[in-house]
Each structure stands twice: as C-alpha cells, then as structure tokens.
Amino acid sequence: xxxxxxxxxxxxxxxxxxxxxxxxxxxxxxxxxxxxxxxxxxxxxxxxxxxxxxxxxxxxxxxxxxxxxxxxxxxxxxxxxxxxxxxxxxxxxxxxxxxxxxxxxxxxxxxxxxxxxxxxxxxxxxxxxxxxxxxxxxxxxxxxxxxxxxxxxxxxxxxxxxxxxxxxxxxxxxxxxxxxxxxxxxxxxxxxxxxxxxxxxxxxxxxxxxxxxxxxxxxxxxxxxxxxxxxxxxxxxxxxxxxxxxxxxxxxxxxxxxxxxxxxxxxxxxxxxxxxxxxxxxxxxxxxxxxxxxxxxxxxxxxxxxxxxxxxxxxxxxxxxxxxxxxxxxxxxxxxxxxxxxxxxxxxxxxxxxxxxxxxxxxxxxxxxxxxxxxxxxxxxxxxxxxxxxxxxxxxxxxxxxxxxxxxxxx
Numbered sequence: 442x443x444x445x446x447x448x449x450x451x452x453x454x455x456x457x458x459x460x461x462x463x464x465x466x467x468x469x470x471x472x473x474x475x476x477x478x479x480x481x482x483x484x485x486x487x488x489x490x491x492x493x494x495x496x497x498x499x500x501x502x503x504x505x506x507x508x509x510x511x512x513x514x515x516x517x518x519x520x521x522x523x524x525x526x527x528x529x530x531x532x533x534x535x536x537x538x539x540x541x542x543x544x545x546x547x548x549x550x551x552x553x554x555x556x557x558x559x560x561x562x563x564x565x566x567x568x569x570x571x572x573x574x575x576x577x578x579x580x581x582x583x584x585x586x587x588x589x590x591x592x593x594x595x596x597x598x599x600x601x602x603x604x605x606x607x608x609x610x611x612x613x614x615x616x617x618x619x620x621x622x623x624x625x626x627x628x629x630x631x632x633x634x635x636x637x638x639x640x641x642x643x644x645x646x647x648x649x650x651x652x653x654x655x656x657x658x659x660x661x662x663x664x665x666x667x668x669x670x671x672x673x674x675x676x677x678x679x680x681x682x683x684x685x686x687x688x689x690x691x692x693x694x695x696x697x698x699x700x701x702x703x704x705x706x707x708x709x710x711x712x713x714x715x716x717x718x719x720x721x722x723x724x725x726x727x728x729x730x731x732x733x734x735x736x737x738x739x740x741x742x743x744x745x746x747x748x749x750x751x752x753x754x755x756x757x758x759x760x761x762x763x764x765x766x767x768x769x770x771x772x773x774x775x776x777x778x779x780x781x782x783x784x785x786x787x788x789x790x791x792x793x794x795x796x797x798x799x800x801x802x803x804x805x806x807x808x809x810x811x812x813x814x815x816x817x818x819x820x821x822x823x824x825x826x827x828x829x830x831x832x833x834x835x836x837x838x839x840x841x842x843x844x845x846x847x848x849x850x851x852x
Contacts, residue, residue: 533737535760541730544774548767552774553781555708556666558673561588565681569652575599575683576620578648578656579639581674586659589671590648592620594638595683604686606852607637607679611672611698613747613832614664618642619649624693628841632848637685641675641698643668664748665776668701669708676710689713689852693844694720695835696801697747699792703778703809706788714789714851716844719801719831721746722779722792722809728802744799744831752776779808787813789851790821793840800831820850 529538544552561581568576577593596605612618622640625633632638642648645662647655679687690712694702699720706715721729729752732742736753737760746752755772758764774780790813794806803825810823829837 530734532734533739533760535737535756536766537730537734540756540759540766540769541725544725544770544780548770548774549780549783552771552777553707553785554775556670556673558677559583559588559667559670561671561674563674563678563681565593565678568650570598573597573634577682578650579675579678579682580656581671581678587657588660589644589646589658590642590656591675592618592623592640592642592648592650593682594620594623595685596634596637597684599683602684604689605635605637605684606689606691606848607639607682607685607687608632608691608693608848609672609675610638610640611668611692611694611701612640612643613696613698614643614646614662614668615748617646617649617655620651621649624841624844626836626838626841628838628845630842630845630849632845636848636852637682639675639682639685641672644671662748662751664697664751665700665704668697669704672701672705673710676712687711691716691848691852694718696720696831700776700778703782703790704776706790707778707781707785709786712788714848715791716847717790717792717809718834718840719794719798720792720805720809721752721801722777722805724752724773724777725780726802726804726808728804731802746801779805779812782809782812787819787821789819789847791844791847792823793834793843794823794825795829795831795834796825796827798831820847 529536531537559581561583564580564582566578566580568578570576573596575595575598577595579591579593581588581590608624610618610622610624612622618640620640623638627633640648642656642658643662643664644660644667645658647657649655676687676690679685679690688711691714692702692705692712694700694715694717696719699717700722702715702717703720703722706712723729729746732745732749733753733756735742736749737756742749752773755764755769759766759769792806792809792813794801794803796803806823806825813821813823815821824843826834826837826840829840834840
C-alpha cells in the first residue's frame with residue numbers, strides 16, 4: 442500500500458486487476474480518505490487521530506504486501522470519510538460493480554441447469570398416531586448414510602384412504618426442522634384437517650419430533666443447491682405416503698426454503714402451487730450486495746441472509762483468486778430464481794414478505810414481482826406485510842388465512 446500527500450488530501454492507491462491481485466500494469470484508483478489539516482508555516486500534512494486510525498484499520502484489513510487492497514474508507518472509524526462515487530466499487534480486491542452487474546441473456550441461459558434429483562432409498566416409518574391423524578418419518582439414505590429426513594402428518598385413521606392435497610414445508614434451515622413447523626394454527630383452516638403435510642429437515646440438520654429423540658443427518662449441510670436435488674427425491678417418494686396426492690402438490694417455503702421452492706418449480710418439479718415467505722430471490726439485488734460488502738470488509742452482517750456463508754462462498758473464492766468472476770456470477774445466478782424466471786412456465790405463486798425485513802431485504806420480493814405474470818387459471822402475485830418480521834411472518838393470522846385461501850384456489 443502506498444500513500445502520498447497531495448493538495449491537502451491523503452490518498453490510498455487501490456488497484457483493480459484480476460480480483461484479489463494488484464500487479465504491474467494494474468489500473469490504479471486514487472481514493473481520498475480524509476482532508477487533513479495543513480499548517481501554513483510548516484507546509485506539511487498533520488493527520489488527526491481518527492485519520493490515523495482509519496489508515497491503520499485499512500492496513501490491518503488489507504495488509505501491505507501482496508494482499509488485496511480496499512478502495513473504500515471505513516465510515517465507522519472516520520465519520521467524515523466518504524465512499525468515492527466515480528468509477529467502480531472495489532472491496533478487498535473484488536470489483537463489486539462488475540460482479541453484481543445485471544446478468545446477460547447468455548449468462549441466464551447457462552445458469553438454467555436443473556440439478557439431478559438425489560438418488561437415495563426412501564424409508565417410511567410410522568410413529569405413534571393421535572386421534573385425528575397419523576404420524577410418519579420419511580428417511581432418505583445413500584451409501585449407508587442418512588442424507589435427510591422429513592416428518593409426515595396424515596389426517597384421519599388407517600381406514601381412510603382418499604387421496605388429499607399435499608403440502609411440503611421447507612423451512613429457513615440452520616436450526617433444523619421439527620414437527621412443530623406444521624401448519625396447524627386455526628387460521629390455516631382446512632389445511633389442518635384436509636391436507637397431508639410434510640416438513641423437510643435438510644442435509645446436516647436434525648428433525649425434531651414430539652416424543653422420540655431427534656433424527657440426525659449423517660452428512661454435511663449443502664444449502665440451496667443440494668436442497669433442490671433432495672426435494673426432487675422427496676417428491677418422487679410421495680406415492681409411498683398414505684393419502685398423499687402426487688397430482689396436487691403445494692410447496693410452502695420460508696426464507697431459504699422459499700428459494701428452494703421457486704428453483705424447484707423453475708426446473709419443472711411436479712407442483713401445482715408455491716407459497717414463499719421472506720425468500721431470497723435475487724443475489725444481484727442491493728440487499729445481498731450490502732451483506733457481501735460487509736463480509737469483504739472483515740465484518741459480520743448484522744442479520745445475514747439465510748445460510749449466508751454458503752451464498753457468499755463463491756465471492757470469497759473470487760477474492761482469493763480461486764475462481765474467476767464469470768464462474769462466481771454463474772454461482773450467484775443459479776440460486777437467483779427471479780433472474781431465471783422470465784419466460785419460463787411457472788405454477789401458481791404467492792410470495793409474501795415483511796416490510797423492512799432485516800434478514801432478507803424486501804427488494805428481493807420486488808425482483809420476483811417484476812417477472813411474475815398472472816392469469817385466472819394460474820394466479821401469481823406478491824404481498825408486502827406490515828408490522829411483522831422475517832421470523833414472525835408465518836405467525837400472522839391474516840397471512841395464515843390468505844395462504845389457506847390461495848391453496849384452496851390452486852390445489
């Protein structure tokens with residue numbers, strides 16, 4: 442890193458070449474950090490303590506040898522510091538302006554590659570039944586390892602065989618899934634009594650049950666991408682589930698689960714309708730870019746996106762010189778259903794989001810809404826909900842009744 446006084450400004454030279462590297466022939470940006478005090482009699486720069494702190498913080502974050510340079514100052518250290526507006530935004534050697542530029546038609550086409558469904562053996566096990574419904578676990582094993590599990594709630598007793606519409610509930614993850622995630626509040630109406638409900642516990646996460654101990658997964662988590670493949674395996678196993686109607690399937694996705702549901706629908710999963718709540722839909726939108734910038738500055742986002750480390754991993758590989766920018770953009774596109782949806786056949790969709798969601802910014806809903814079209818036969822729409830939060834959205838009684846009404850129309 443090189444600094445030089447010039448016309449009363451302290452400058453830091455920050456380079457943008459291949460991400461993560463600054464070398465000969467690199468285009469350099471002059472970035473003003475702070476206007477210091479000039480003593481007329483001495484004709485030299487005197488730095489204030491906040492300025493020195495800002496420089497030291499940047500030096501510690503970036504290093505002064507061949508580590509990536511940061512072309513932004515740190516407002517939290519120096520309140521008078523401003524991010525430069527001319528040119529590209531470069532943080533830790535990553536050109537965020539180029540990375541998050543709107544994807545081209547060719548990039549979108551290349552990203553529309555459906556993952557193959559997981560190949561696993563499904564085992565259905567009945568648990569203790571209650572008066573009005575039966576309970577099962579559905580476990581998926583491969584090569585002697587438990588990949589993922591699901592809990593199944595079937596209304597009625599063993600003597601009732603009429604097929605019922607079937608809801609698959611995909612949670613936000615990270616804390617596992619549980620029998621308690623079923624849609625059983627009174628405001629869900631007939632979904633409680635007239636629908637088979639299935640709650641999925643992702644790879645690497647436990648399934649919590651009322652009574653028996655949790656069922657663990659034997660493999661490491663692989664958020665989003667493996668979730669879509671595993672959902673394909675679960676849908677293929679539905680004919681083994683009592684009363685489940687494989688021709689009337691609805692998906693309910695919360696947060697990360699909403700992304701998984703939308704991606705599965707885009708790739709042609711046999712589902713009739715999808716409900717999402719607070720789902721990430723566009724990793725090129727400002728809310729995700731802000732979390733990435735925070736991470737690159739060596740800080741932790743206050744309320745990061747669900748399974749954020751999995752989402753940001755391709756960017757960190759770009760920073761470290763492991764992958765080029767085009768590969769990173771492809772990785773982001775593959776989990777951005779709003780960018781992939783245009784012109785694709787879609788099921789009925791009802792996407793809800795809390796106003797001012799602090800985890801998944803509500804610009805994610807706007808991105809999805811911009812590409813959805815609706816018809817009387819296949820309704821598709823979005824809804825912003827006030828006075829709630831990312832985690833509280835599904836607990837709002839009016840939201841519950843609207844979800845019930847949507848599935849009543851589409852399943």
